[in-house]
Amino acid sequence: MKGYLGEFEELVLLTIANLADQAYGVAILNDISKRANRKLSIGALHSTLTRLEEKGYISSFLGEPTNERGGRRKRYFELTDSAKLELANMKALRDQLWAGAKINLSLK
């Protein structure tokens, strides 16, 4: 299972990293649709989150009940160490490829 990280999965992981202790379903959804300009359903997001959890890249816990959600609790997500390692590997690979690119990639 481990070892391969899809583009969307990477996006979700980095978003969780950006949101820090506010990373729960709706927040992640809004953040991604704002930054990446993607339309995203809650089902697709939860599927990805479940897969990431299975792969051991994120862990989750339930927060306190809130009023605006009809007394329901939020599920918060956080990155595990293996996720950090995988992201770092990914970044290193990208940096390497960028640095080694033979044609000019910068758009002036």
Add this chain to the structure above:
Amino acid sequence: MSIPPKNAQRLLRRFAGRADLEDILGDMDEIYSCNLKDAKEWQADLNYWRQVCSLLFSYGFKKRKISAAYAHYYSQNSIAMFKNYFKIAIRNFAKHKLFTTLNVFGLALGMSICLIALTVTVTVHLMDEFHQNKARIYQINTSIKGEANKTFYSSTFPATSDYLIQNYPFVEAVVDIQSGFKPVVDHHGQLFDFSGYFAGEAFFNVFSFNLIQGNPNAVLKDPFSMVLTEKTAKKLFGDESALGKTIKTDLGTFNVTGVMEDLYQTHFFFEMLTSYETYKKLSVTDLKNDWLNFRNHYAYTLLYEGTETSQLAAALAETAEIADAYYPDESIELRFIEVSNIVPHKWNNNNALGVGWEEKALVFFIAIGILILMPSIFNHTNLSIARSLKRAKEIGIRKVMGVQKKQIKTQLIIETMLMTLLALIISFFIMVPMKEFLLEMVYFSEVVDTDLNIYQGLVFVGFALLVGLIAGIFPAQYFARLNPVQTLKGEVLNGKNKVAGYKKGLFVFQFFMSLVFVTGVAAIGKQYKFVLNNNHGFESNNVLSIPFSDIDKQILMNELSKHPDVKAVTASSNLPGLRSSERIQVSSNRIDSIDVMQVYVADNFVEQMKMELIWGESKAISRSNQNEELVLVNQRLIQSLKVFYTQADTLRFTMADGTKCRVVGILKDFNFEPLSELISPLIMRYSLEKSNYALVTVNSPNIKRTITDLELIWSDIDQNRTFRATFLDDEIEEAYFIFVAQLKFFSVLSILAITISCLGLLGMVSYTTENRTKEIAVRKIMGATKASLFYQLTKDFLKLIAIAALLAIPFSYVFYDKIFLHFLIRYGTGLGVIEVVISILFLFMVGAASIYWQTAKVTKANPATKLRYQ
């Protein structure tokens, strides 16, 4: 504020089943309220519906559903389920008391040998664990690689220790130990043999042995200082304090500087220690530069804390290079082992110091235990499956109620584990007396502690659970496969009254093993009898052996021969019929040499012991002169010498020390040593001076009085020495104690194997007869005789025992006659026919008796009541 569409929520909940959607619903509510701000209500509602649809088909949703479905079985109700298993198990045990008893006792007996083996294994692994510095103490071992082979020794060169201390700062201390300190202590005229070590000064600092008296830093400092164990001190000085006393020995006078606690759970084995300085005084070689002799010198290094073993390895590699220079043809390697790992990991070394068990012996022991355990596991399997017919309905109903295969397996395995735990308790009580009995045969049993401790307890419980798993897995699988429809109809019951298929195989195997063990007992018993009654080629009846212990030998012999009951007196250095260690090398051509056994004898030895001379004159050996030693030899020696040099005079040869010998008589080969030893070349030389025992042939109506008379003669000559007289026969018998030990061991094993097999037999018979109660009643009403009924019930079982016997006879013959007895005793008579026949008859009788016990009940019963019963 409006709420999200209820129908959508209901749909979602309905599909989710038991899955927990709290956080997802919360998220959706939040999105909904967000949408409400931006758009109209119907748009938000539509969006909500869309979200629900996407969720229903998403992976995350399915996953939650699946895990929620399983969580119900495995986490929420498991305690209640296990409780139920226990309850059912205990009710089942109580309901079938005979089966439970047979099973539990069978398993308990079967486990007992394994428990002993495990006890020994645990004990051995806990040896030398008490040293506070155990992780820093290493024994240095030497491995010598010659052209052909590599030999591994526990010992090392005497120069190693000084070299290590001087050159490597991480070595805190090195304890030198020289084995072979065997003083003869003269204590108020009485002589005692002791054994111990020469031990380096740091002994009590490095190892955590407790001194009762004395200063641990100084007890082994000076030459001729000595530390006694508490037991030795008690033996020599009784309740007096031993500290400061002097002890006279043949090696000099020693000062007792300390008394230590008795040895306990350690590989060291000694009665007394003296300082290594003493050895330096007594030894002629320069120990500091001795890179040659390594056989009896042991070194234990203590490293400073925080030292890596790689440092020691590097240091030893450098040290080995120095030693290598002294051995041009071989390559030397020095290794090390942590003190607590010496036993049992390095116990198969050539010259291991002290006592211990080697790994191989442990494995062998456990293998025997498993061999005994297997039949009882088979019993359990057999009986449980046979009993399945009674329990099939229970399982059937469980299955109909929706129980999964896995759960039925778990239930049955737990049941078996409960049974093995019960058996463990009983087995423990069977094991304790057997262990005591077995340890009596181990000469160092006093230093080991085999009492129950926490490690043992854990190993035992783990073992019992493992046995439960193995014994339970087959019945569990069988039960799990049962078809509920058929079992509820009662169809399994039909046509399965006979012992069938592989159950027969297991049964035959059990009886095969029992028979092999019984034959073993018979075979060893026969050899033992043979050994005691057979004369080894000389006369040992009515011969008294009296150790000289420094008395004037010539006077004693003259005085003894004057007694009217004494027919003849002679003397020898070793007692014939016992093991003798004195070996020398002789050569007939000064190039090749052979090892021969050397015995010194006095006048008339050959005649008195009735040894057969095939050539020459036995009396001539007393006429040796300075140029030439006249000797008697056996045929084997002549044969061995002939191999080298056929032309020359085979009656002359030279000993390793240069003495020239001439053979004046040849003895017919006989067993000078026990029958288990090969007859080796032997030379007899004449010397009363070097003889150790007087051999007195007596012929007396009252042997007690004669011995008292002899003792009086003895004390007239020398009052300070103690008189000891034993019959040569008794001494020889004692030399065969290994037979007695083996006989006992095999008896125990065969009793266990037979009992287990009979328990199994009993179970099967009682089961089949129970199931055939109706059939027998009908037969009886139709006029069957008791004999024919008995035949009907037993023929199957007797057939199986017969098959087992047919298999066991050739196996026992090959195993005992060709292999086992051959190692035990080379000059025995092998396995006799009578022993085999007796063993088989015995087994048949035991088998038939246990069958009869069960069948008699059924055949005697009134058929009318039995017919009503079923």
